[in-house]
Amino acid sequence: MELSLKKLFETEKSLAEANARIKNERLTAIGELAASMAHDMKNPLGTIQSGMDIIRRNTTIDPQIGEVIQRMERAVSRMSHQVEDVLNFVRTTPLSLKPVSLNTIINSAIKSVEIPRTIQVVIMGDDVTITCDEKKMEIVFINLILNSTQSIPGEGKITIRINKANGNAVIEIEDTGLGVPQSVISDIFKPLVTTKQKGTGLGLASCKNIVEQHGGSIKFQNNPTIFTVTIPIHAN
Ligand SMILES: Nc1ncnc2c1ncn2[C@@H]1O[C@H](COP(=O)(O)OP(=O)(O)OP(=O)(O)O)[C@@H](O)[C@H]1O
Numbered sequence: 001m002e003l004s005l006k007k008l009f010e011t012e013k014s015l016a017e018a019n020a021r022i023k024n025e026r027l028t029a030i031g032e033l034a035a036s037m038a039h040d041m042k043n044p045l046g047t048i049q050s051g052m053d054i055i056r057r058n059t060t061i062d063p064q065i066g067e068v069i070q071r072m073e074r075a076v077s078r079m080s081h082q083v084e085d086v087l088n089f090v091r092t093t094p095l096s097l098k099p100v101s102l103n104t105i106i107n108s109a110i111k112s113v114e115i116p117r118t119i120q121v122v123i124m125g126d127d128v129t130i131t132c133d134e135k136k137m138e139i140v141f142i143n144l145i146l147n148s149t150q151s152i153p154g155e156g157k158i159t160i161r162i163n164k165a166n167g168n169a170v171i172e173i174e175d176t177g178l179g180v181p182q183s184v185i186s187d188i189f190k191p192l193v194t195t196k197q198k199g200t201g202l203g204l205a206s207c208k209n210i211v212e213q214h215g216g217s218i219k220f221q222n223n224p225t226i227f228t229v230t231i232p233i234h235a236n
């Protein structure tokens, strides 16, 4: 009796393992498909964007058409952002390391995010030069600053603090926004977790991948909302 029960448990266990394997393979296949779709969408989106630029520059546009073009431009920019999100998440290319100042990376990230005039951004602390992949590290700060911007409904402030501690650079991004919703607190760094209607939920998952690839870590707290990125100053 005991022996057959043991056998039953073992069969159930291997069945569960087989199911998990199938699920994993399916997820991998979906990931590959998403990556290849995102990649193939990049060029046509670029063509639409430059087409709209040409129309804007070469025609006297009546205000109504101008508005339509503006809406189209916003839609294209949203699609481009989502495509970039998917690609950043699935692309784990080797790091191209060099010493870069955090101030430079963060300022360049700030420039690529559309921050409303009602939101004040301040950088505090002494600059730290870290050995990192500049492009990838910029993606981390673009995502964090964009999230902060999106969490502030009207007027507000984003404070970025740079510090050094135990051979690491510690960067805190604090915002006066609405805070991380309760429903996503435990899964916030997992892919496809979003509370936004137009979000992909890949921003923080990509940040985590990139930071961990550099041997660092990322965490957050609420009240006030602070995302803390810790990166070794010298890469191993
Ligand atoms: N600074 C923040 N303040 C409040 N909530 C945040 C903040 N940053 C992230 N979140 C919450 O975490 C969720 C996941 O963030 P993540 O950046 O991964 O995806 P997203 O912003 O929803 O979409 P995407 O970045 O792919 O466009 C957000 O939907 C939001 O609910």
Ligand SMILES: [Mg+2]
Residues within 6 Å of the ligand: 143, 146, 147, 199, 203, 204
């Ligand atoms: Mg985001």
